[in-house]
Structures are given as C-alpha cells and as structure tokens.
Amino acid sequence: MxxxxxxxxxxxxxxxxxxxxxxxxxxxxxxxxxxxxxxxxxxxxxxxxxxxxxxxxxxxxxxxxxxxxxxxxxxxxxxxxxxxxxxxxxxxxxxxxxxxxxxxxxxxxxxxxxxxxxxxxxxxxxxxxxxxxxxxxxxxxxxxxxxxxxxxxxxxxxxxxxxxxxxxxxxxxxxxxxxxxxxxxxxxxxxxxxxxxxxxxxxxxxxxxxxxxxxxxxxxxYHLKLMNSIKSVIQEHEAGIYHDELVAEICTKWDVGDLNVPSWMLFRTAVTAYVTMLVQENTTELLINNYRLMIRENKKSSH
Known part of the structure; x- marks a missing residue:
C-alpha cells in the first residue's frame, strides 16, 4: 500500500x-x-x-x-x-x-x-x-x-x-x-x-x-448501459423470463466468468437491483408463474 x-x-x-x-x-x-x-x-x-x-x-x-x-x-x-x-x-x-x-x-x-x-x-x-x-x-x-x-x-x-x-x-x-x-x-x-x-x-x-x-x-x-441491457433481455421474452434465467442471461451477456455460490448470490442481488428500478418505473412487473418468480415487460405502462 x-x-x-x-x-x-x-x-x-x-x-x-x-x-x-x-x-x-x-x-x-x-x-x-x-x-x-x-x-x-x-x-x-x-x-x-x-x-x-x-x-x-x-x-x-x-x-x-x-x-x-x-x-x-x-x-x-x-x-x-x-x-x-x-x-x-x-x-x-x-x-x-x-x-x-x-x-x-x-x-x-x-x-x-x-x-x-x-x-x-x-x-x-x-x-x-x-x-x-x-x-x-x-x-x-x-x-x-x-x-x-x-x-x-x-x-x-x-x-x-x-x-x-x-x-x-x-x-x-x-x-x-x-x-x-x-x-x-x-x-x-x-x-x-x-x-x-x-x-x-x-x-x-x-x-x-x-x-x-x-x-x-x-x-x-455504465449503470445505464447495464440497465438497458437488462431491459432489452426482458423485452425479448414477451411472455416473461424467470428471475434465475434473467440472472444467467445477464451474467453470460456481460461475461462475468465462473461463479461459486457466494459470488452468484452477489450477482443475483446486483441484477435484481436494476430490475427493482424498472419495476419502480412501472416499465416492468413481477409475477409468480408455476411457483417461480417471473419478470415481464409491463405493456400497460406503454399505453
């Protein structure tokens, strides 16, 4: 030091x-x-x-x-x-x-x-x-x-x-x-x-x-670029994307490398932080489908 x-x-x-x-x-x-x-x-x-x-x-x-x-x-x-x-x-x-x-x-x-x-x-x-x-x-x-x-x-x-x-x-x-x-x-x-x-x-x-x-x-x-990247992945899945699948797609897209359990938990939290803002902006919604957390574009907000 x-x-x-x-x-x-x-x-x-x-x-x-x-x-x-x-x-x-x-x-x-x-x-x-x-x-x-x-x-x-x-x-x-x-x-x-x-x-x-x-x-x-x-x-x-x-x-x-x-x-x-x-x-x-x-x-x-x-x-x-x-x-x-x-x-x-x-x-x-x-x-x-x-x-x-x-x-x-x-x-x-x-x-x-x-x-x-x-x-x-x-x-x-x-x-x-x-x-x-x-x-x-x-x-x-x-x-x-x-x-x-x-x-x-x-x-x-x-x-x-x-x-x-x-x-x-x-x-x-x-x-x-x-x-x-x-x-x-x-x-x-x-x-x-x-x-x-x-x-x-x-x-x-x-x-x-x-x-x-x-x-x-x-x-x-950088944060806005990440946000838009997550938003675009959500929009690509019109029927919605499961939370863990979104985490996996973003980690793959941003090439974060191999993860262990603690590091995956950190990345999951970070991805969810951007999703939370999209929900707050009413452009994205959370729902439960087949007992799993799903994220979907809120089409009502665009009308």
Whole structure:
C-alpha cells in the first residue's frame, strides 16, 4: 500500500481497498479499515513509524472489505468509532450480510467468509447526513446509498472520501456487474457526488482524482448501459423470463466468468437491483408463474 498525502491534513493508503487518514493536531481519523487484520497491521505500522496519531475511525459502510481490519484496530488502539445508521447494526452483527445474500436463510459456512462477514466491532456514534466535530475542525457526512443500504461519504478539508459511491473505470470493467442493492439510489448518489464542492475525491477502489466528475459520469453511463441491457433481455421474452434465467442471461451477456455460490448470490442481488428500478418505473412487473418468480415487460405502462 502506498501512503499518499493530499494536503496538509488529508492522506490515503492506496491499495485494493483505499483507507483514508486525516490528521488534526493530536487527533488522527482513519476512514475505513481494510479487509483484515494483516492490512490494519500495515496501516498502524506506517502511521506509528511516521509518528501520526490514530484516535478515531469512520466506517463508511458495512462491507467487510471496508471494515474487516477494524476489530484488530479497536483491540490495539482505543479509537472512537463512527458509522452510519443501519450500517452500524451490521457492523455490530456482521452475519446480517450473508443472511440477506442467502435470501434470509441461515447462511451456510461457505457464505461466512472474510469477504462477506468481518468480525463484529463497537460503534460509538451512529451518524447521519450532518456536520460533526473532529478536534477543532469539522467533517461533513453525505448519504450515498445504493451500493449498500446507508453508505456515507465524508468531506473534510476539501477532500471527499467517497467510499463506494463510485468506482474507478477499470474497477467497473473488472467486475462487469458492480455490486449494488438499489439502482435508483445508486444513480441519485452519483448525481449527488457531482454537486459536492471539493478539490478532489478518493473512491473506495481507485486513485484520487481532482477531476473525479468525469469518472462519476462514466459510472452513470455504465449503470445505464447495464440497465438497458437488462431491459432489452426482458423485452425479448414477451411472455416473461424467470428471475434465475434473467440472472444467467445477464451474467453470460456481460461475461462475468465462473461463479461459486457466494459470488452468484452477489450477482443475483446486483441484477435484481436494476430490475427493482424498472419495476419502480412501472416499465416492468413481477409475477409468480408455476411457483417461480417471473419478470415481464409491463405493456400497460406503454399505453
């Protein structure tokens, strides 16, 4: 991981999953905590080597690649921990993510890996979209749902830590179908990001950019392309298409590669997120046919 300074107070550890850091006098704020204990050990070693304090932690959302190292951090340093409402519940009870991905059934052991379930952590303060003090300065939280139920980004000293509110373009193409739980919220959050006054942004995955709006626009275009791809497959099946068959067709069309059970659950959730928006727009409808969930174009809406 490279430790990159952005201005007098703001830094980030650039890696597969970025970790932000902000210093204000004797206070040091980590933004997310990486995927595991080993990652956090490297972060602490670097900060201690540079004589930089760690007093606070802000977890942007409850996906384990962003909080998996937090349990080790809390057991090593007495950090005051912030997290968004709802996300905080999952941080305290991490089984919630594999539980919902496994359609509410008690998850099998293969669903309970470090990529889907980190160790539980303490949350000292549940935040919402508002301004909070940090030493003698403040940070502004922004609600950015869509990738998760109540993800928040953080703006401090003109640097936006955007979490997974958007992805670097290469990340979009790498994952083919990025994980989201709600397409409408995802698009609204992307447009919100463009309106935030800052000198640059750090995404959860990718490089800091001053002109990050172009990357956000690329995200919007990518999601709309995916949406139209799903919509066209639904329209091709006039009588309707079963949900699992739609997931299979889209995964094939977008060449996501071989999947195991946990990764298939992730892609199913993402495809369903776009279907949900189409249903909300009244262009698509859900029905039950032969005891199976079917998705069909809503022809009534076009008249």
């Amino acid at each position: 490279n430790f990159i300074q952005l201005n007098n107070s703001c830094y980030y550890f650039q890696g597969a999953v970025n970790i932000g850091y902000v210093r204000n006098g004797e206070n040091g704020l980590l933004i997310d905590a990486g995927i595991d204990k080993q990652t956090m050990k490297k972060v602490l070693k670097r900060l201690q080597g540079d004589n930089l304090p760690v007093t606070h932690l802000f977890v942007t959302h409850a996906h384990s690649d962003h909080y998996g190292g937090a349990e080790h951090l809390q057991s090593t340093v007495d950090v005051y921990t912030y997290a968004p409402k709802l996300e905080a519940a999952m941080l305290r009870h991490p089984i919630i993510e594999p539980l919902y991905l496994f359609q509410g059934n008690k998850p099998l052991p293969e669903m309970r890996n470090k990529f889907l379930e980190g160790k539980p952590i303490r949350v000292d303060e549940e935040i919402e979209q508002a301004t909070y003090p940090f030493g003698d300065i403040f940070f502004q939280c922004y609600s950015l749902p869509g990738h998760s139920i109540n993800q928040h980004g953080l703006l401090i000293d003109k640097i936006l830590y955007a979490a997974d509110g958007y992805f670097a373009e290469e990340q979009l193409h790498k994952h083919k179908i990025p994980f989201i739980i709600d397409a409408k919220d995802t698009l609204e959050s992307l447009h919100k990001l463009k309106s935030i006054d800052c000198v640059g942004a750090v995404p959860g995955h990718g490089l800091f950019e001053e002109d990050f709006v172009k990357t956000v626009d690329a995200n919007i275009s």
